[in-house]
Amino acid sequence: MTDFKRTLITTALPYANGPIHIGHLAGVYVPADIYVRYLRLKNEDVIMIGGSDEHGVPITLKAKNEGVTPQDVVDKFHKIIKDSFQKFGISFDVYSRTSAKIHHETASEIFRKLYDTGKLIEKTTEQYFDEANNQFLADRYITGTCPKCGFERAYGDQCESCGTALSPTELINPVSMISGNAPVLKETKHWYMPLDQYEPWLREWILEGHKEWKPNVYGQVKSWIDGGLQPRAVTRDLDWGVPVPVEGTEGKVLYVWFDAPIGYISATKELTPNWELYWKDKETRLLHFIGKDNIVFHCIIFPSMLKAEGTYNLPDNVPANEFLNLEGDKISTSRNWAVWLHEYLDEFPGKEDVLKYVLTANAPETKDNDFTWKDFQARNNNELVAILGNFVNRALVLTQKYFGGKVPECGALTDTDKETLASISLIKAEVEKSLDSFRFREALKNAMDLARLGNKYLADEEPWKVIKTDEERVKTILNISLQITANLTICLEPFLPFSMEKLRGFINLEKLDWEKFGETNLLKAGHQLNTPELLFEKIEDDVIEKQVQKLLDTKKANELAQAKASPAKENIEYDDFSKMDIRVGTVIEAEKVAKTKKLLKLKIDTGIDQRTVVSGIAEYYEPEALIGKQVSILVNLAPKNLKGIESQGMILCAENADGSLSVVSPDKIVKNGAEVK
RNA sequence: GGCGAGGUAGCUCAGCUGGUUAGAGCGCAUGAUUCAUAAUCAUGAGGUCGGCGGUUCAAGCCCGCCUCUCGCUACCA
Numbered sequence: 137m138t139d140f141k142r143t144l145i146t147t148a149l150p151y152a153n154g155p156i157h158i159g160h161l162a163g164v165y166v167p168a169d170i171y172v173r174y175l176r177l178k179n180e181d182v183i184m185i186g187g188s189d190e191h192g193v194p195i196t197l198k199a200k201n202e203g204v205t206p207q208d209v210v211d212k213f214h215k216i217i218k219d220s221f222q223k224f225g226i227s228f229d230v231y232s233r234t235s236a237k238i239h240h241e242t243a244s245e246i247f248r249k250l251y252d253t254g255k256l257i258e259k260t261t262e263q264y265f266d267e268a269n270n271q272f273l274a275d276r277y278i279t280g281t282c283p284k285c286g287f288e289r290a291y292g293d294q295c296e297s298c299g300t301a302l303s304p305t306e307l308i309n310p311v312s313m314i315s316g317n318a319p320v321l322k323e324t325k326h327w328y329m330p331l332d333q334y335e336p337w338l339r340e341w342i343l344e345g346h347k348e349w350k351p352n353v354y355g356q357v358k359s360w361i362d363g364g365l366q367p368r369a370v371t372r373d374l375d376w377g378v379p380v381p382v383e384g385t386e387g388k389v390l391y392v393w394f395d396a397p398i399g400y401i402s403a404t405k406e407l408t409p410n411w412e413l414y415w416k417d418k419e420t421r422l423l424h425f426i427g428k429d430n431i432v433f434h435c436i437i438f439p440s441m442l443k444a445e446g447t448y449n450l451p452d453n454v455p456a457n458e459f460l461n462l463e464g465d466k467i468s469t470s471r472n473w474a475v476w477l478h479e480y481l482d483e484f485p486g487k488e489d490v491l492k493y494v495l496t497a498n499a500p501e502t503k504d505n506d507f508t509w510k511d512f513q514a515r516n517n518n519e520l521v522a523i524l525g526n527f528v529n530r531a532l533v534l535t536q537k538y539f540g541g542k543v544p545e546c547g548a549l550t551d552t553d554k555e556t557l558a559s560i561s562l563i564k565a566e567v568e569k570s571l572d573s574f575r576f577r578e579a580l581k582n583a584m585d586l587a588r589l590g591n592k593y594l595a596d597e598e599p600w601k602v603i604k605t606d607e608e609r610v611k612t613i614l615n616i617s618l619q620i621t622a623n624l625t626i627c628l629e630p631f632l633p634f635s636m637e638k639l640r641g642f643i644n645l646e647k648l649d650w651e652k653f654g655e656t657n658l659l660k661a662g663h664q665l666n667t668p669e670l671l672f673e674k675i676e677d678d679v680i681e682k683q684v685q686k687l688l689d690t691k692k693a694n695e696l697a698q699a700k701a702s703p704a705k706e707n708i709e710y711d712d713f714s715k716m717d718i719r720v721g722t723v724i725e726a727e728k729v730a731k732t733k734k735l736l737k738l739k740i741d742t743g744i745d746q747r748t749v750v751s752g753i754a755e756y757y758e759p760e761a762l763i764g765k766q767v768s769i770l771v772n773l774a775p776k777n778l779k780g781i782e783s784q785g786m787i788l789c790a791e792n793a794d795g796s797l798s799v800v801s802p803d804k805i806v807k808n809g810a811e812v813k
Numbered sequence: 814g815g816c817g818a819g820g821u822a823g824c825u826c827a828g829c830u831g832g833u834u835a836g837a838g839c840g841c842a843u844g845a846u847u848c849a850u851a852a853u854c855a856u857g858a859g860g861u862c863g864g865c866g867g868u869u870c871a872a873g874c875c876c877g878c879c880u881c882u883c884g885c886u887a888c889c890a
């Protein structure tokens with residue numbers, strides 16, 4: 137392992153179309169912050185980089201919906217995000233944003249270098265173009281009828297009704313969202329990153345060279361590389377983003393995935409003129425803290441970009457976390473299923489560390505985890521209050537009571553005393569071991585063992601009894617208890633910075649370096665302590681119930697929104713309807729299409745003929761159950777090849793609120809070929 | 814369907830290159846204790862290590878098949 141002189145830590149850039157929620161925190165910012173604070177306590181040269189990711193189509197759409205400019209949208213969320221991080225105590229050295237000038241310059245420079253050195257390939261393709269507005273249309277700017285479910289306002293990349301991923305050219309009757317006109321296909325030129333060319337190198341560098349990466353990260357990367365990498369467009373036709381720094385490319389910007397990670401570099405530039413030291417010096421260690429959704433970008437794409445550029449360091453590790461669920465359901469910004477950081481900060485003032493603690497203790501390090509308010513309460517009451525807060529309070533109250541808050545002399549040590557003091561260093565070693573391998577959940581548990589040690593020591597030594605017979609002995613016992621307390625301020629500083637500052641206030645101690653952790657004379661005899669207060673307070677049931685109720689309300693609102701039937705489509709003429717030839721037919725054969733999850737191959741007696749139809753209902757019907765059943769079938773739909781089978785028609789289905797499908801059958805048996813009209 | 818990650822005590826998770834009676838925290842039970850925010854300390858109950866089969870002197874760890882969860886991907890006329 138290389139000996140590094142300094143560390144550069146990047147944290148995934150949150151997308152500026154919504155506030156920060158606990159999923160972001162647990163996955164990225166809390167662990168990164170713990171690690172950075174730990175290194176800082178060790179006086180290592182470390183910087184932590186963050187910023188808002190402000191480009192991309194979703195932001196332009198949000199702006200359009202709200203009738204404001206994209207800049208307005210990102211200004212709003214950048215402020216909310218930045219403020220909440222700051223209040224929560226995520227200790228970025230710089231929190232920048234990709235709409236900043238320095239970022240535009242940096243991203244342009246890097247693109248330009250790749251362009252000039254022939255690292256990009258140029259390709260011309262056909263894309264939809266809005267002639268009225270004279271611009272190419274991003275996928276999300278095109279609506280049309282979903283070819284699958286017939287929903288009339290499906291987007292060019294996805295149908296919001298049935299969830300299908302689409303490409304714009306699949307839409308029936310595509311319409312530009314900007315002008316309302318039908319767009320035309322037109323040629324456009326773009327640059328691509330030939331990721332396929334980096335495949336051998338990626339294999340060598342990661343699959344051979346970084347076997348120590350977390351299994352979830354390594355596995356995902358291997359999966360991508362083995363699947364074969366494709367060239368990926370680095371530019372697109374859009375007016376929001378970093379303009380392509382090449383002559384004659386008006387209306388083109390860098391694709392957001394290309395410009396966003398460069399944001400780490402621009403933010404570093406914003407922080408220090410010495411930025412190159414952090415990005416290019418071989419003795420700098422680069423770490424990307426991200427969530428699992430970002431693995432491919434940070435392990436494959438961004439490194440390939442940096443490799444192509446040639447002068448930058450590559451990440452030494454990418455400690456990616458899995459996802460955090462909330463009360464059993466996936467966290468979702470659009471469904472408002474989240475605990476929002478800015479709301480938490482308002483509703484739980486002074487409890488920043490409680491959330492940090494809970495998110496760390498239950499961090500999704502190896503698999504998706506679940507955040508529940510009940511667990512939040514239990515961890516606060518049973519661990520922070522009962523173990524940590526209680527120990528500190530016991531030690532301090534006893535010292536006040538017996539010695540007026542002055543640290544008593546340490547006398548002769550018993551074997552238990554020696555063992556207890558020695559345990560402090562053992563705990564330190566455990567915490568370090570866990571932190572060094574990015575096992576924050578375990579590190580926190582190790583750290584809490586120090587408070588457990590204190591509680592056990594007090595229970596064993598019973599100073600409240602000994603005081604009646606041997607005051608000298610009590611002095612030693614409390615001296616040791618206070619040394620443990622002082623050590624706690626170091627040990628838990630990376631995890632609970634606000635609380636440890638408070639605790640240092642109680643014992644009148646300055647912030648100490650990590651190397652002091654383990655020393656047994658941090659508080660000198662005679663040192664005056666302050667009057668202690670409570671370090672943590674219990675959280676009562678009603679507070680938790682209120683939060684749970686808030687989520688239940690959200691759930692209810694979502695269900696209501698879901699259950700609502702979509703509005704009627706525009707009126708059509710009878711002629712339009714009569715073009716469709718819908719018949720009743722009987723299923724005579726049915727089998728699953730091999731290698732698919734949803735497809736059934738059906739043979740239908742339509743009265744006219746017997747024909748083969750492929751239908752995406754395999755998840756809801758057993759093939760055998762369909763045989764002999766009468767169904768409705770659109771017989772004059774143009775045939776289409778699916779998985780090598782020609783599908784000659786479409787089975788009509790009703791879609792339920794949960795997305796499940798139900799075939800539409802006649803009420804009584806009718807002759808095959810009966811027309812539906 | 815393909816690929817990846819997981820399935821270990823009620824809950825959340827450890828278990829290194831296979832090796833004695835499978836561990837921790839929380840919860841639970843019993844006891845001790847009262848300095849402390851009814852907190853603490855001790856002891857204990859709780860596991861066919863997803864299922865079946867195999868390799869081995871020996872498997873939670875290796876191999877095969879199956880099954881469930883999550884993610885990526887294909888597919889949905």
